[in-house]
Amino acid sequence: MYDTMSAVALAKCAFQLHVASMAGELKDRKKLTAVQFRRYMADAPKCVVVFEACGSAHYWAREMMALGHEARIIPAQFVKPFVKRHKNDRNDAEAILVAAQRPEMRFTAVKSEDQQARAVVFRARERLVHQRTELVNAVRSTLYEYGHTFPVGLGHVKRIAELIEAPNCDLPALVVTECQDPLAQIAEKTERIKAKDKLMKRIRPVSAL
Structure with a gap:
């Protein structure tokens, strides 16, 4: 006491x-x-x-x-x-x-160093996903200005890349170049997210991160 x-x-x-x-x-x-x-x-x-x-x-x-x-x-x-x-x-x-000193007060359990380290990994993955989503939406927005509409979602990035890389692409050369850069970043972040996923499978899930 x-x-x-x-x-x-x-x-x-x-x-x-x-x-x-x-x-x-x-x-x-x-x-x-x-x-x-x-x-x-x-x-x-x-x-x-x-x-x-x-x-x-x-x-x-x-x-x-x-x-x-x-x-x-x-x-x-x-x-x-x-x-x-x-x-x-x-x-x-x-x-x-x-x-x-309130008798009904609820406290948060103190996290160990290991628990905090695992939480860092989870937050890093979330940050990468957020950044990748922003890049995809930026490319979609640019293409929309030139009459090309793509649905929301990562699954349509391949179609976007095919448009950008097509020999008969009707986009200005400067726009093609500016779209290639975020597409490369999207691919890079996708690989980093996959690496985080592999790491997360090796660590025990932590509740209330």
Whole structure:
């Protein structure tokens, strides 16, 4: 059983730390750099450390657990209702503290390094798919300006390529050249997506990425 709870508003340059009793009585407020925060928590009595879910929350949660603290992460949408004034680090830390002490509050499981690494792979694949879709739509839009209409979808890229490469293509030479470049990028991204798919088959699926 812990006597205190520390709520931390993470930021790139400085962290806002609010320390309170488990009953909610505020004991201390501090603004610390990442180095100072790590040093402070290494010397602090073991407590519950709470973060709002953000880019580095899982990393810092693991760091706190390594120091012997209990780490918890609250989804951002559950913290927002408790921000009473203008959004800043101090008010965010206060909101995290209040939210964490609600008996019905739901916390996010802290991800391991391996889980986060796998999530990076999934996001990278999604990014490639998004970029490829943008390229396909850009080529379709260009061809539409010259009277050529193609349905939405990757399955029609082959027909587009056949039009571009046809000896009797009725498109201006400059347009043909400008379409060849995104088509080459589409092919390259397709190969990279296939490589990601092979990698994803070798790793265990991670829920709630």
